[in-house]
Amino acid sequence: MRNIPPMNDTASPQTTSSERTYSGVAISERAAVRRQRFIQAGITLFVSNGYQATTMRKLTAESGLTNRYFYESFQSMEDLLIACYESLMSDFRDQLKTVLDSASGEPEQRIRAGLTCFFQAMSKPEFARITHSEVLGVSPRVEAVYSRYTADFAELLMGYLSPAADVPSSENSTQREYVGAALAGAVINAGIVWVRSRYAASLEEIVDATLTVFLGTANQLQR
Structure with missing residues (x-):
């Protein structure tokens, strides 16, 4: 997460030609x-206490801001969870794309890097708790956000698997969608099991294990 500078909310106002300032x-x-600051506080509390146990009082204490400022940006604690x-x-997607785009060598090496x-x-x-635990079972709205990002992750994976399998990205879009969903599910579930085992x-072992799923899928797609 990005570092957020402290801010004095009691500063006196000034007026400029474009926008009022403090x-x-x-x-x-x-x-x-x-x-x-609320997002950072939410991440801290959702990890340490869990989403359901996080109260407005705890959130304002952690952020150092009042609930008036909370409702300036969010309508509910659920909104904050989604924002977190x-x-x-x-952040993860940006990092993943950077890693995949900069990885050299054969497609297998790019998949391993990803x-x-x-x-x-x-x-x-x-990351592990909020993105793959706290958001589950909260509401249909949160589930929809989770599903959208999972589908996006699956599409990104297929974008790098297709060259390894020598499969054009335009070929059989239905198969591509479901293969991507299956791979994303396999990777995510392996990650959850890994976290629950306390690593x-x-x-290297967990990467090698999931890589076999990708390589087996690539071989199957080549047939």
């Missing part, structure tokens, strides 16, 4: 900083 900082920018989830997943990136993320409690296997 101590030279635009109101919209200060609101964005406050929002990010999307922030973590967005799997390593995912399991490294799963080794961090805030009994090494990073």
Whole structure:
């Protein structure tokens, strides 16, 4: 997560030609900083206490902001959970694309690099718990967000598996969708089992295990 600078909310207002400011900082920018502070506080509390046990009192104490500022950016605690989830997943997706795009060598090496990136993320409690535990079973709305990001992850995986299997990305879109969903499910479930085992296997072992699923799928697609 990004470091958020402290902010003095008692600063005196100033007026500029474009937007009202406080101590030279635009109101919209200060609101964005406050929002990010709530997201950071939410991530901390959802990991340590769990989503269901996180109260407004705990959240304002952790963030150092009042509930008035909370409702400036969020309508409910569920909104904050979604924002925390999307922030973590967005950071992960950016990192994953960077890793995959910069990986050299055969497609197998790119897939290995991508799997390593995912399991490294799963080794961090805030990512593993919030993105694959706390968001589950909350509401249909949260489930829809989770499903959307999982489908996006599956599409990204297939984008890098298809060259390994020598399968054009436009060929059999239905098969591509379901194969991607199956692979994403396999990787995510392997990650969950790994977390619940308290990382009994090494990073290299879990990557090797899931890589066999990808290589077997690639071989099958080539037939």
